[in-house]
Amino acid sequence: MEGLMQDYELSLQHVLWRIERLHQKREVVTKRDEGIHRTTYGEMVPRINRLAGALKRMGVKPGDRVATLAWNNNRHLELYYAVPCMGAVLHTLNLRLFPQHLEFIINDAEDKVLFVDQSLLPLLKPLVGKIPSIKTVVLMGDGAPAQMAKSDNGLADMLDYEKLLAAETESYPWPKLSERMAAAMCYTSGTTGNPKGVVYSHRSQFIHTMGVLQGDNLGLTENDALLPVVPMFHANSWGLPYAAGMAGTKIVFPGRFSADAKSIVELAEQEEVTFLAGVPTVWIGLANYMKENGKRLPKVRTVVCGGSAVPQALMEAMDNLGLRILHAWGMTETSPLGSVARVAAGTKPEAEMRLRLTQGRVAPGVEIRISDPASGEELAWDGVAFGEIQVRGPWIARGYHNGYDADKLTEDGWFRTGDVAKISPDGYIQIVDRTKDVIKSGGEWISSVELENAVMAHPKILEAAVIGLPHPKWDERPVVYAVPRPEFKGQVTQDELIDFLRDKVAKWWLPDEVRFIDEVPKTSVGKFDKKVLRASAVPITAEVTEEVRK
Secondary structure, three states: OOOOOOOOOOOOHHHHHHHHHOOOOOEEEEEEOOEEEEEEHHHHHHHHHHHHHHHHHOOOOOOOEEEEEOOEOHHHHHHHHHHHHOOOEEEEOOOOOOHHHHHHHHHHHOEEEEEEEHHHHHHHHHHOOOOOOOOEEEEEOOOOOOOEOHHHHOOOEEEEHHHHHHOOOOOOOOOOOOOOOEEEEEEOOOOOOOOOEEEEEHHHHHHHHHHHHOOOOOOOOOOOEEEEOOOOOOHHHHOHHHHHHHHOOEEEEOEOOOOOHHHHHHHHHHOOOOEEEEOHHHHHHHHHHHHHHOOOOOOOOEEEEOOOOOOHHHHHHHHHOOOOEEEEEEOHHHOOEEEEOOOOOOOOHHHHHHHHOOOEEEOOOOEEEEEOOOOOOEOOOOOOOEEEEEEEOOOOOOOOHHHOOHHHEOOOOOEEEEEEEEEOOOOOEEEEEEOOOOEEEOOEEEOHHHHHHHHHOOOOEEEEEEEEEEEOOOEEEEEEEEEEOHHHOOOOOHHHHHHHHOOOOOHHHOOOEEEEOOOOOEOOOOOEOHHHHHHHOOOOOOOOOHHHHO
């Protein structure tokens, strides 16, 4: 017997319908060089219609890929709606990638049209003559339009965004879409080999949006004002732009000022922001700025933090500023919401911090297990055994564009994440490492993540990354790369740090060396880039003896 429910396609056109019919007056604010730009969802809808008409006039058809190279701003949001709702595929390009990775990504996706913010146009110069699929470049900028012929820029015909929109009508006959159609593409950050394309469907985006809005997940509401510091090219800004549209949330975009703590604080103050989202490195800078300048953001109720594990020192520093971090885990391949560290009802106050520092419990709609990387055997949720996280669900990737890494799915259909974790009996996930970063010393495992967090708890340390280096006796040993806080530069020693760690980690976890550096290298999405450290690392020069560890 079948249920008697309508066969309603789950597409992003429904989110567009809501911003047009229900949330017309909600603001979309963007910080630009010349000042603050303000518009509303209602004022955006005719522009979205015009943009879809312009795309069609340029020859964009259902399934064609439309690339963006842009900051977090209102025009980028217009593309978020116009491109997938007309049946094409939105492909957000990571503006922090090396030119060779951008070249690979554009060619792999076979992008047809590229929209670029004027300030980012220099990033395209190294790609001249190397991205033949791009037929048209559309420049998004203020002031005088920059129209350049193909012979002038060497890439493609260049058109002006605002002129394109002005030539179209304010209505567009939106086609009926299948929920199985591709809506957007994001590429992994390429930390190992070439980036790989993840293709989101309308169905996955719709269901993920509903997941983000759940109270026990991120819980975004119509009463919030959202400032997404997480880039719109990073897993579709964690799905927050569509969640905001669905809920009717005010959006405050930082434009090209997303790395400027002062600008973020001023925007949050001015626009009465209640909801922030970004990676730990963003909040480290913001916390330092706020502490040094005596700033507070009393309207902010939630600071979503993902991308990498949150150090306890950072969470405590933000708590002291009145900013409560909500720890979340996910990846490009999980759309990205995978789990959220909400504290369960009835938790004793002394246990709250421990739970908040975990990656939380798996989001409704996603199933999770941990598996022994060697045998493939599923491991118990006992808070002790750790193995690779494997997930499945309606917004989890089942493969990569063009068939890369076909073995990422297990035989029974679970996605191999590459993250290593243990899970408590009540379902709290604690990631201990990436499979490529976990350190095997003398037959035992050392979590680089846990060791990093212990080091960053030292009051003189700003950042720290841990890698394993070859050792003749123990196979591998941990080496710490530490960045002192500016006021303590040259005033902290290796012995001081190792002594600090003695009562915080097992003896055999104590690092063989501490190497002080000015900055931990970062990936294009703000994570610690350990492959750079490994590539430049000199061998361990001295073994920490048993006497040192006593």
